Amino acid sequence: MSTATGQQQHPIRLYLMVWLLLFVLSAFSYMVDYFHFQGLLRWGLILAFMMLKAGLIVAVFMHMAWERLALIYAILVPPLALMVLVGLMASEAGHTYLSRLLYFR
Numbered sequence: 001m002s003t004a005t006g007q008q009q010h011p012i013r014l015y016l017m018v019w020l021l022l023f024v025l026s027a028f029s030y031m032v033d034y035f036h037f038q039g040l041l042r043w044g045l046i047l048a049f050m051m052l053k054a055g056l057i058v059a060v061f062m063h064m065a066w067e068r069l070a071l072i073y074a075i076l077v078p079p080l081a082l083m084v085l086v087g088l089m090a091s092e093a094g095h096t097y098l099s100r101l102l103y104f105r
């Protein structure tokens with residue numbers, strides 16, 4: 001299908017399926033609390049569902065799934081690199097905190 005400007009329009013079924021999948025992922029996210037998961041399992045599941053939902057939203061509703069690969073990399077790689085660096089800093093912060101507890105008593 002094409003519009004008057006010649007651009008392709010995506011079928012409404014795609015958006016409805018993504019909406020349904022987002023609803024199911026949100027239900028799973030709420031089930032984590034309903035079943036009283038604790039500790040790393042809880043946070044791992046919550047983060048996994050969050051990343052899946054964000055990925056779906058970016059891919060379909062922001063039309064990243066139909067962009068060129070170079071543009072996708074240009075948009076997604078810098079935030080991913082920042083997340084890796086933040087993780088490394090958090091790891092080093094934990095090590096520094098534990099070493100201070102051990103040696104500065």
